[in-house]
Amino acid sequence: MSSSNASPGGWDDRPSGTKPKRTGARRLIPSWRAVLGTLLLIVLACAGAFIIGYQLVDIPKANAGAVAQSNVYLYSDGTQLARDGAVNRENVGLDQVSKDAQHATLAAEDRNFYHESAVSPKAMLRAGWNTVTGKGKQSGSTITQQYVKNYYLNQEQTAIRKAKEFFIAIKLDREKSKEEILEGYLNTSYYGRNAYGIQAAAQAYFGKDADELDTAEGAYLATLLNAPSEYDIVAHPENKAQAKARWDYVLDGMVKEGWLGAGERASLEFPKPLKAKPATGMSGQRGYLVEAVKDYLYASKILDEETLRSGGYRITTSIDRKKEKAFVKAAEDQLLDKLDPKKHPTDKYVRVGGASIDPATGRVVAMYGGIDYTKQFVNNATRSDYQVGSTFKPFIFASAVQNDSTTQNDRRITPYTVYDGRNKREVVGPDGPTGYAPGNEDGVSYGPITVTSAMDKSVNSVYAQMAQDVGPKNVNNTVRALGMPEKVKLVSTPAMALGTMTASPLDMAQTYATLANHGRYVPYTMVVKITKNGEEVHLPTRRPQQAIHREAADTTTSILRSVVRGGTATAAQAAGRPAAGKTGTAEEDKAAWFAGYTPDLATVVAVMGQDSQTGAQKKLYGTTGLARVNGGGYPTQIWAQYTAGALKGQPAKNFKLRLEPGASAPPTTAPPATSAPPTSAPPTTAPPETSAPPTTEAPPTEEPTEPGGPSSPGTDGGSEDGGLPIGGLDGDPGGGDVP
Numbered sequence: 001m002s003s004s005n006a007s008p009g010g011w012d013d014r015p016s017g018t019k020p021k022r023t024g025a026r027r028l029i030p031s032w033r034a035v036l037g038t039l040l041l042i043v044l045a046c047a048g049a050f051i052i053g054y055q056l057v058d059i060p061k062a063n064a065g066a067v068a069q070s071n072v073y074l075y076s077d078g079t080q081l082a083r084d085g086a087v088n089r090e091n092v093g094l095d096q097v098s099k100d101a102q103h104a105t106l107a108a109e110d111r112n113f114y115h116e117s118a119v120s121p122k123a124m125l126r127a128g129w130n131t132v133t134g135k136g137k138q139s140g141s142t143i144t145q146q147y148v149k150n151y152y153l154n155q156e157q158t159a160i161r162k163a164k165e166f167f168i169a170i171k172l173d174r175e176k177s178k179e180e181i182l183e184g185y186l187n188t189s190y191y192g193r194n195a196y197g198i199q200a201a202a203q204a205y206f207g208k209d210a211d212e213l214d215t216a217e218g219a220y221l222a223t224l225l226n227a228p229s230e231y232d233i234v235a236h237p238e239n240k241a242q243a244k245a246r247w248d249y250v251l252d253g254m255v256k257e258g259w260l261g262a263g264e265r266a267s268l269e270f271p272k273p274l275k276a277k278p279a280t281g282m283s284g285q286r287g288y289l290v291e292a293v294k295d296y297l298y299a300s301k302i303l304d305e306e307t308l309r310s311g312g313y314r315i316t317t318s319i320d321r322k323k324e325k326a327f328v329k330a331a332e333d334q335l336l337d338k339l340d341p342k343k344h345p346t347d348k349y350v351r352v353g354g355a356s357i358d359p360a361t362g363r364v365v366a367m368y369g370g371i372d373y374t375k376q377f378v379n380n381a382t383r384s385d386y387q388v389g390s391t392f393k394p395f396i397f398a399s400a401v402q403n404d405s406t407t408q409n410d411r412r413i414t415p416y417t418v419y420d421g422r423n424k425r426e427v428v429g430p431d432g433p434t435g436y437a438p439g440n441e442d443g444v445s446y447g448p449i450t451v452t453s454a455m456d457k458s459v460n461s462v463y464a465q466m467a468q469d470v471g472p473k474n475v476n477n478t479v480r481a482l483g484m485p486e487k488v489k490l491v492s493t494p495a496m497a498l499g500t501m502t503a504s505p506l507d508m509a510q511t512y513a514t515l516a517n518h519g520r521y522v523p524y525t526m527v528v529k530i531t532k533n534g535e536e537v538h539l540p541t542r543r544p545q546q547a548i549h550r551e552a553a554d555t556t557t558s559i560l561r562s563v564v565r566g567g568t569a570t571a572a573q574a575a576g577r578p579a580a581g582k583t584g585t586a587e588e589d590k591a592a593w594f595a596g597y598t599p600d601l602a603t604v605v606a607v608m609g610q611d612s613q614t615g616a617q618k619k620l621y622g623t624t625g626l627a628r629v630n631g632g633g634y635p636t637q638i639w640a641q642y643t644a645g646a647l648k649g650q651p652a653k654n655f656k657l658r659l660e661p662g663a664s665a666p667p668t669t670a671p672p673a674t675s676a677p678p679t680s681a682p683p684t685t686a687p688p689e690t691s692a693p694p695t696t697e698a699p700p701t702e703e704p705t706e707p708g709g710p711s712s713p714g715t716d717g718g719s720e721d722g723g724l725p726i727g728g729l730d731g732d733p734g735g736g737d738v739p
Contacts, residue, residue, distance in 0.1 A: 069311035070200075073290055075321040076365075076528060080203070082286040085311045088204075089196035093534040094183040097198055097210045101218030103260070105186065105198075107253030108222035108246075110143040114178055143185050150188035186210075191221060192228030192235075193276055205273040215260065216271045219250040234273055244270055285328060287373025292364075292382055292506075293317055296526040300540060303530075313537070316529040318363035326645030327354060327366045334637040335607065336371060338624050349609040349618040352638070353380025355506040356603040356646065359513040362522035362542060364506070365601075366646065376612070382504050384488060386591040386608050386617070389499035389584025389631065390458040391508060394556050396467050396497060397451065398515065399478035401552035401660050405470040413451065413469065414662035415559045419462040421446030421454055427468050427494045436494055438464045441585070452559045456567030458583065463497035472496060481547035483510040483521050499584050505593075505604040512595045513602035515560075516580075518658075519553030520546050554657040561655070564596070568632040572596055574640035577652035581639070583631025590617045594635035599653040601643060605635040 070085030083090075094102070106113050141149070176184075191201035201221050202210040213221070223246040224231050231243040247270060254260035282290060293315065297303045303313070331352045341348035356366040370376040399405070400413040408428065411417055423445040426437040438460040440446070446459055454462035467475055476490045488503045490496070506524070514521045522544045530537035560580035564572045568583040572594070581596025595604040607629060609618035620629040 071308065071311055071313045071315060073286075073293060074314065074316045075319050075324070076317060076363075077321055078316065079321060081317060081319065081321075082282060082290050084282070084290060087196055087311070088194045088200045089187070089311075090199045090314065091187045091197060091312055091533050092199045092210055094179050094186070095211075096534060097183075097186055098213045098218060100215040100260075101198065101202075101210060101213040101221065102182065102186075103254050103257070104215065104218040104222040104250050105182075105225070106143070107219075107257060107259065108225060108250045109146070111253055111257055113143050113182070116142070144181050147181055147185040147188060150185070189225055190228055191224045192232050204276070206271070207274050215251075215254075215264070216268045219247050219254070219268075220271050220273065222250050223247045232273070232276075234275055282373045284372055285324060285367070285369060287377075288369025288379045288381065289317065289319055289324075289367060291373075291379060292367060292369070293526050295382065302527070302537070302539060312532045314531045315527060318365060318526050318528050319367065320365040320646075323356060323366040323642075323646040326648075327356065327368045327642050330638045330641035330645065331368050334641055335624075335634045340624075344622055344625050346609070346618070346620060346622040347624060349611060350620070350623055351376070351380050351608040351610050352605070353383065353505045353608065354603060354605040354638070354642075355381045355504075355509040356601060356642070357509045357513040357524055358600065359517035359522070359597065359602050360600070362513070362524045362544075363528070364509075364524055364526045366603075366642075367506070368605075380505070380606065380608060382506050384504040384507060385502055386606065387499055387586035388501055388503050388508060389586045389591065389593055390460075390463075390497075391582050391584035391593045391595040391604075391631070392499040392501060393455060393458065393463045393497060393584075394515065394560060394582050395479045395482065395511070396463050396470060396475050397455070397559065398482070398548060398552050398556040399475040400466060400470045401555050402478055402548045403470060403474050405474070407469050412662055413466065414660060415450065415452040415555065416662070417451050418448050419451065419454060419459075419465060421449035421457075421459045421462050423461065425461040425465075427464050429468055434468070434494070436464065437461075438495070438498060452562050455559045455582070456563050458568055460498055464494040467494040467497045478548060478552075479511065481521065482514040483507075483523070483547070485510075499586070505606050508593070508595050509602055509604040512581075512597055512604060514547050515553045515556055516597035516599065516602045517553075518550045519548040520544055520550075550658050551660040554655075555660045555663050557655060558657055558659060558663065560596075568630075569594060569596065569636050571632060571636040572640050572643075574637070575643040575647075577643070577647065578655055579643070580655070581636075583636060585630045589620045589628050589630070592620065592629045592631045592633065592635050594631045594639045596636070596639050596643075598643060598647065599655055600650075601647060603639055603643060603646075605638045605642075607634050607638075 068085065068087040069089045069091055070083045070087060072083045072090050073081040075081050187197040187199075189198070190196055191198070191204070193201070193204040195201040195204040198221060199210045201224070202208055202213055202217075205221065205224075206213065206217050220243075223243055226246055227242075230236060230239050231246065233240045233243050251260065251265050251268065255262055255265050281287075294305075294308065297308065297315075298305060331354070335350070335352060339347040339350055351370060352368060353370065354366075354368040355364060357363065358365050367381045369379040369381045373379075397413070405413050407413060407417065407419075408430065421440070423440045423443050424437040427434045440460050441458060444457075446454070446457065446462075449457075449459060449462060451462070451466070453459075472492045472494065475496060476492065479490060480486075484490070484503065484507055488501065488507055491501050510524050513524070523542045525539075525542060527539065530539065557580045560582055561578070563569045563582055564579045569581050572579050572581055575598070577598055579596055579598050581594060584593035584595070586592070589609075591606055591608045593604065593606045595602075597603065607620065607623075609620045609623075610616070611618055621627065623629045626633070
């Protein structure tokens with residue numbers, strides 16, 4: 001057939017080397033070359049985008065919320081006292097999280113964490129498909145991605161945030177170990193109940209630290225990560241079935257991964273979380289204690305305010321939980337529960353403060369700041385604006401022994417030195433009368449009286465003269481040596497005997513603790529340990545030192561024992577163990593004090609009067625219907641109940657005292673001194689002390705008489721002072737001196 005007969009458009013008509021054009025539906029199908037080219041362009045674009053994204057996206061600084069932590073304050077036994085800070089988080093190291101809790105988290109969130117990359121495209125695609133097909137929103141993020149979201153970014157569901165998360169996760173996986181990433185994830189995850197991080201969650205749900213979590217508990221906390229609010233079965237008991245199903249999923253995953261044996265898995269029971277505790281904040285004594293601890297940290301230069309505010313510190317205080325409760329109960333039982341402002345208007349002014357120190361260690365073991373920090377903000381244990389009254393008198397006597405002082409007639413000052421105790425007897429100095437004539441309480445004149453008896457009765461005229469004899473400067477040096485801080489302004493005249501100085505109960509407890517510790521000063525502390533992120537913070541060394549000679553301290557203790565036996569502080573006998581102490585009343589009864597100690601506990605209690613509206617100090621006349629409040633009343637009663645409760649279960653200890661020469665009983669006695677006022681005003685030229693023999697009060701038979709003196713520093717020797725019967729008051733079945 002000739003070429004002229006070929007059909008138009010046939011193969012024979014196309015130019016040599018060309019393909020026939022596509023017609024019909026075939027024109028809609030791209031060629032394999034076009035598909036390949038398009039795919040290549042997509043791959044190149046993705047690679048370029050990845051390279052650009054990887055180069056442009058840097059690992060940012062952590063967001064503020066992720067690094068915010070609370071500071072946790074603990075009692076000395078490790079139980080929680082309080083926490084402060086806007087975010088309830090306490091970061092812990094991975095070694096402080098139990099292995100079971102770690103494995104449970106991995107089983108719940110990312111079982112391939114240790115052997116796959118930081119991102120999982122497969123999981124991301126699966127999560128996206130499930131979301132699109134209506135199977136619910138699911139996360140395709142690995143633990144690394146979730147950590148990036150929690151720590152570096154935010155919770156926004158945007159493409160930009162997801163892109164950043166992707167690139168940061170890849171970079172982070174190259175720069176940090178898996179352990180570091182898992183630790184960060186556990187510390188930044190939210191578990192409900194305002195608990196950020198696994199340590200806060202362990203406390204919130206099970207009342208324990210993260211390293212104590214068992215398998216069932218760890219699996220429950222891992223369950224919460226999926227739906228923190230919904231799976232809290234205490235708040236939502238109706239969701240227990242769903243929570244249980246998720247818990248089973250976690251445990252089954254642990255078995256599958258080899259982290260849990262099948263037999264143990266079968267024996268596990270669904271745990272019972274604790275009831276959610278309302279935020280207590282700083283109510284009750286918590287606020288007082290936390291503020292006092294903070295002040296101690298600042299003053300001791302352990303942490304400054306800005307550093308502490310950064311959070312994350314775990315502060316173990318010296319506060320003994322048992323003793324703290326005993327202090328609160330004593331204040332309530334002995335005074336606060338008796339107040340009735342409607343019947344007795346003065347009752348609305350009553351404030352109580354106190355501090356208690358272990359003399360041997362200097363640890364502040366308890367403190368009473370007021371009825372409630374949220375109601376009375378000022379800490380009555382640390383405020384120093386009330387006069388200390390006659391609780392200052394023992395310092396004068398201690399200084400007399402320390403300095404080997406004598407009266408102006410060159411008689412050595414001992415517990416049995418006799419002074420003139422007449423009311424408003426003028427103090428006489430080396431150059432004659434000084435013009436200062438202090439009155440005794442209620443205007444009572446005592447005539448010739450021993451130093452011990454004058455301490456029992458708190459005779460102002462005697463101790464004002466003694467302050468003159470010793471020298472106010474020497475007395476103040478002794479007070480400083482005993483531990484009175486420099487911030488407390490001391491009085492430099494014989495008026496110091498009346499306790500016109502102002503100090504806090506904590507300041508006074510420090511000085512009395514030194515007396516109790518045989519004159520050995522141990523600077524007080526409120527903190528025994530501080531850690532942050534598992535690292536221990538260095539605490540400054542507290543160096544004990546012999547502040548005054550043992551004889552000076554112990555002889556002072558011996559006459560303070562007499563105050564408890566038969567002086568103004570007999571109410572202290574209710575503590576049921578050997579005790580020494582001194583009462584005090586501020587001018588116009590605006591405060592009443594008792595400072596006392598046993599061999600192993602020094603405690604000071606003050607009852608103060610203050611108008612809560614104006615802050616003005618108020619007189620305590622008429623409190624609870626009494627004519628007046630003095631140190632031998634409510635302060636001593638609170639002290640006795642507290643001391644009995646704080647030391648309950650501990651054997652009573654005897655004082656071991658080493659006395660100064662001349663402190664033992666004199667060989668002769670004389671009739672008791674009269675308490676009647678003189679018939680005429682005392683002559684201004686009268687000698688400051690008399691040569692009359694001492695009064696008939698003899699020293700207790702159990703007092704040690706071991707000789708000593710300021711020249712022989714104290715040791716651990718000395719005799720035992722039996723003191724009060726074990727049961728306290730006469731007639732107690734366990735009576736008799738402690739052997």
